Amino acid sequence: xxxxxxxxxxxxxxxxxxxxxxxxxxxxxxxxxxxxxxxxxxxxxxxxxxxxxxxxxxxxxxxxxxxxxxxxxxxxxxxxxxxxxxxxxxxxxxxxxxxxxxxxxxxxxxxxxxxxxxxxxxxxxxxxxxxxxxxxxxxxxxxxxxxxxxxxxxxxxxxxxxxxxxxxxxxxxxxxxxxxxxxxxxxxxxxxxxxxxxxxxxxxxxxxxxxxxxxxxxxxxxxxxxxxxxxxxxxxxxxxxxxxxxxxxxxxxxxxxxxxxxxxxxxxxxxxxxxxxxxxxxxxxxxxxxxxxxxxxxxxxxxxxxxxxxxxxxxxxxxxxxxxxxxxxxxxxxxxxxxxxxxxxxxxxxxxxxxxxxxxxxxxxxxxxxxxxxxxxxxxxxxxxxxxxxxxxx
Numbered sequence: 001x002x003x004x005x006x007x008x009x010x011x012x013x014x015x016x017x018x019x020x021x022x023x024x025x026x027x028x029x030x031x032x033x034x035x036x037x038x039x040x041x042x043x044x045x046x047x048x049x050x051x052x053x054x055x056x057x058x059x060x061x062x063x064x065x066x067x068x069x070x071x072x073x074x075x076x077x078x079x080x081x082x083x084x085x086x087x088x089x090x091x092x093x094x095x096x097x098x099x100x101x102x103x104x105x106x107x108x109x110x111x112x113x114x115x116x117x118x119x120x121x122x123x124x125x126x127x128x129x130x131x132x133x134x135x136x137x138x139x140x141x142x143x144x145x146x147x148x149x150x151x152x153x154x155x156x157x158x159x160x161x162x163x164x165x166x167x168x169x170x171x172x173x174x175x176x177x178x179x180x181x182x183x184x185x186x187x188x189x190x191x192x193x194x195x196x197x198x199x200x201x202x203x204x205x206x207x208x209x210x211x212x213x214x215x216x217x218x219x220x221x222x223x224x225x226x227x228x229x230x231x232x233x234x235x236x237x238x239x240x241x242x243x244x245x246x247x248x249x250x251x252x253x254x255x256x257x258x259x260x261x262x263x264x265x266x267x268x269x270x271x272x273x274x275x276x277x278x279x280x281x282x283x284x285x286x287x288x289x290x291x292x293x294x295x296x297x298x299x300x301x302x303x304x305x306x307x308x309x310x311x312x313x314x315x316x317x318x319x320x321x322x323x324x325x326x327x328x329x330x331x332x333x334x335x336x337x338x339x340x341x342x343x344x345x346x347x348x349x350x351x352x353x354x355x356x357x358x359x360x361x362x363x364x365x366x367x368x369x370x371x372x373x374x375x376x377x378x379x380x381x382x383x384x385x386x387x388x389x390x391x392x393x394x
Contacts, residue, residue, distance in 0.1 A: 001347045002028045004071035004097075006058060006088065007078035009033040009042040010181075012102060012131075015329050015336035016075055016343075017042075019375065021050060023344055030071055032056040058084050061091045068095035073346045075339055076101035079181035082188060085128075086111045089356065093122045100342040102131030102335055104185065106195055109229040109358075113236070116356040126356045127363075130342040131335040133158045133246075133304055134229045135359055136323060136372075140306025140386065141230075143365040144319040145238050148310040153243035156230040157214050160302035161221030161249030182331065183276040189248075191262035191272065194227035197235045197244035208259045212247060217322050217387035219301035223247035224255060233358035240310070249302050253290060257282035304334075309393060316393040321386045325376035337375045341368065 003020055007013040008031035020026050032054040033039040043053040056067055058078050064087075068074050074097050076088050085101065085108040092099035093115060103109060112128050119126050129135055137156040145151045193204035210225045226248035235241040250258075261275040261282060270278070307320035327333030342363070345351035353362035373385040 001026050001073075002030065002071040003343055003347070004030045004032060004068055004074045006032050006056065006064075006074065006076040008075075009035060009039040009053075010077055011332055012077040012336045012339075014042055015327075015332040016077060016340045017046070017051065019337055019340035020343060021046065021048065026050070026344075026347070028052070030054050030067070032067060034058070058088055061087050061094070064088065064091040065095045068092060068097045071097065073097065073343050074099045075343050076103075077336065077339070080185055080188065081105045081108045086115075089115055089119075089126055089128070092126055093118050093124060096122045096124055098125045098346040100127040100130050100339055100346060102135065102339050103129050104131060104134055104229050105188065106227055106229050106232050109232045112356050113233070120355045123354060125346060125351060125353055125362070127342050127346070127351065128356060128358055129229050129233065130338050130359050130363075132331070132338065134233070135338045136304050136334070137230055137246075137306045138234065138358055138360040139363060139365040139368060140304070140321040140323070141234055141308055142238065142306075142360040142363075143386070144306055144308035144321055145310075146365075147319045148308055148312050148317070150311040151238055151240045151308050152310040153308070154234050154238060154241055155212070155214065155245055155247060155305070155307045156228070156234075157216075157223050157247040157249065157305040157307075158303070159223070159249035160251075160300060161214065161223050162219060162300050162302075183279060184272050187258070187261060187265065187272040187275040187279065189227035190258040191265040191275075192227070194225065196225060196231050196246075197241070200242045202231075207262060208248075208255055212245070214247060214249075214305065215307075215318070215320055215389055215391055216301045216303070216305055217320065217389040221249060221301045223249040229358075234360060237358060237361040238308075253283050253286040256286050309391075318391040318393055320389040320391070323385065324387045325373070325378075325380045325385050327372075327375040328377050333375075337372060338368075341371050344371075 008017045029051045039053045081103040082105040085103045141154045194207045207226045208224045211222045214223045228246040230246045231244045235244045264270050304323045309318035327337045
């Protein structure tokens with residue numbers, strides 16, 4: 001069995017490749033990227049004949065199809081997905097190869113879902129958005145929805161809310177490393193209009209303006225609406241949903257900086273890439289201007305959350321679940337280990353829903369979380385990788 005890993009020498013891709021190589025049933029991983037030096041260095045560091053390097057331009061769909069046909073499954077961590085994601089899915093359909101990615105942009109998610117019939121005709125499974133958020137968040141929502149007799153509303157949330165804004169004596173830390181695609185994506189999420197699902201229809205709102213209180217297993221805090229893929233897929237694939245949204249929690253200074261830069265992007269003053277390079281400077285400037293004494297905002301809560309509210313045994317209730325443990329590697333671990341697990345399931349044939357599908361439409365949450373649990377550090381007890389909170393709403 002062979003895997004083609006597009007973007008395989010990038011920050012997210014490296015974690016996915018190393019995770020896949022732990023599975024001895026996988027004969028070979030073709031690590032494909034456009035950064036020749038980084039690609040060569042990473043593959044050499046793997047020190048195994050089960051991995052090889054291939055330079056690729058994902059914008060060249062013809063060359064991409066030829067490369068994909070050399071593997072059994074394709075995984076994709078190449079960003080930004082709003083630029084490259086749809087073309088890569090088209091190539092996977094043309095190559096007739098099963099596919100999984102960590103796409104978290106809402107617009108390409110809509111465009112990928114529109115390729116569903118073509119993917120079915122090609123006989124492939126294209127799993128879109130199987131990272132941390134979307135990905136784990138979608139599966140938490142699916143698990144929450146499974147507890148209800150009727151589902152009315154679903155929420156996903158990530159980040160940290162509540163607590164206190166830092167005082168000027170507690171400066172935020174610099175973001176290490178080069179300007180990451182994730183930062184550019186972050187500014188993309190904070191600009192333009194974003195979809196949310198209300199009263200059974202999609203509406204488009206300004207990000208980081210509206211807030212909602214979110215109950216987590218460890219507390220309650222206020223979070224902001226921000227652009228993401230979850231509200232695009234959840235109401236389509238969970239029966240009965242009338243409301244769906246994605247929420248973000250962050251320090252007051254970070255939210256203010258994102259909101260200000262988002263407005264400048266909307267006005268055409270700067271691009272998302274330029275804004276990403278300015279983000280830390282904006283955070284530090286606003287941080288220095290805030291009062292000495294921080295405003296208390298309740299307990300500090302956050303992480304990754306998925307919840308569903310509706311009716312259970314005649315009562316209105318909300319089930320919420322959050323991730324209790326994570327693999328090593330920070331964002332890389334929590335994002336790319338789920339992708340690697342999905343690739344393994346595609347190879348095994350245990351994930352075989354044809355078409356273009358998000359995680360909540362094709363993956364049973366509990367067996368998946370059991371596989372994910374084994375990569376966490378430290379490894380939680382069986383059944384302890386997610387935390388639950390139940391609210392009575394009547």
